[in-house]
Amino acid sequence: MPGRIAALSSRALRIAAELPGEEPARLARWLYRFGTAPRTPEAERDFGPGDDAMAVLGLTPGGPARIRLEAAFEATTYPGWIGFARGNGLPAACKLYVSPAPAALAEAFPTIATVLDRMEVRAFKVGRGLGGLLRPDKIVAYFADRGQLAATAAALARALPHCPAQGVPFTAALSEDGLLSWGIDPPPGSEAASWRAWVTRRIAAAILAARPARGEAAVTAARRGLAATGIDPDAWLCAS
Template sequence: MNGRTGVDVGEPASERRLYRSNPRYVLRGLDDLDPSQRQAVAGSSSRPTVAGLLLPAGAEHGTIKAVSQSMARLFEQLAAPCWLPSPTWPALSAEELGDLVGAEVLEVQVADRFVTGVEALAELAPGRPAPPVGRLAALSSDAIAYAESLHLDAQADIAARLYAFHRVAIRPAWRTTEYGDAFRTRMNRAMPHGLGSGPRWVEGPHRPWRTCRRRDVQARAGQPTLKLYISPTPDHLADTVAAAVPLLAEAPGVIGWKVADTVGVMVRPDKFVVYLASERALRDLAGELSPVLAGTGVHGVPFTCESGLDGLLSWGLDPVPSPDGPHVLVDSWRTWVTARLAGGLVQARRAGLTGRQAHSAALQRARAAGVDPSTWQPTSEPVRACEGSAL
């Protein structure tokens, strides 16, 4: 695993600026929403933590944003401009403020005017982001260029295209029942015999993922989740599982893993994911897997940070699953990242930016939220600010 780079993103934590809620949005509580909007909110989160929506005011163009109680309270209190960071809001980091400005939830005063979104980020952090470093970073740049070239208007559609980028097209022969049965047979044979019946591991239900978790580890509320992606080509998946799982089963820092159990998941780049208890556990496991998996065909997961073998191993950091965090609609590192990139592309399109200018706006959006877009390494814990889901 690469070490943390220490790249500065957004504004320094010690620099105070004047912020206010974006007056081009209005806050509507759940009781004020029409039935279709309430249904969309209810269907967008597994936890009942959405307090309302930020809706574009009047004829303004913008993305509808779902917010939690704490985010709704912040939006209401910053109707009057406030200097931040402030003891009133001690939990707001520079990355969270950058994320909120990038999402157009807040405006920040630059010179003598309030600005928001990609315009504000260009003022606060001028200059183009650093070029990509490594195979996966280059692949991620290709994904952004592809998504921008589609000229889509809806943020959710752009995010979905970014997230799905680099999946392998399903061949006609793979769609047959015979191939699906044969694939699952190979995966069964790749797994150690009796793994789930032992004292340490519990196997979950199959289809579409085959999962395994430690019996003695419970979900850790309030902590981010480290994950190691193992990304072989589909033809190498079963052999990779056979080589890797014995190491996973003995590694003390592994708390669980999941691997494809259907063809639809097999073609994803993120087809084999390991969950870990610490950065040291991640580094140790990547070091153990590297010699064992050398020579494996590499697929590669966009928007993840390389850990070795030319992109076969990479990592990410899932957002904190806070019960009342403002960030209630995102559950993984890649959905978190692609939501921000999609937001940057939408804003760039509204501003008339295309090509490299639009790509740069998307990268600035990720950088402001605490991501080094040259490596896709988080420079801090993923923030829990509201990106805003298109509903």
């Protein structure tokens, strides 16, 4: 699906192809962080330091969203994230990214939480602190099958028709505006635990393998290299 995510992913590829250096891990980290909103003085002012930022979402202890979610989910905090799970925890078949722009979080998150609860999503996580809320993949929900993922995405699209989006590069778009996208994590035992970590390592390797080519020649060579490894460089999924 053309749209914001395709544009973000293409822009990241073009910039990465021009960056100096030959270290794959460093380039992969840069690609993984691409699309993160800047940590400006205004963001520091509006969200606050540390976990104070979670008050914007109502997720601090005693906050309205936290109270509602803890009635249905078990909450767990860990570095960088607060997770909500019910039943057997995190299914691993596929994942939905919900990516409101940071300025839209205060208004959008109560609706997102309501939909995820109503759709009986088994598990999701939210980025912690200001850094977590500025990253593009700030809300990730997990599903046992693509049917429930698609139904939940459709419900979110109906509930948030005008929500400003940030968009998650290198994921498969479900909406043209970039608010909703999805992915499938690599199998256990892979060198990276998440889809985006896995795919950005392969992008970095493909770009560096194209050297000394730069610019569009490097981007074209990198896309061919990705396709050769089984990744669709347009849909950002493993090619079937």
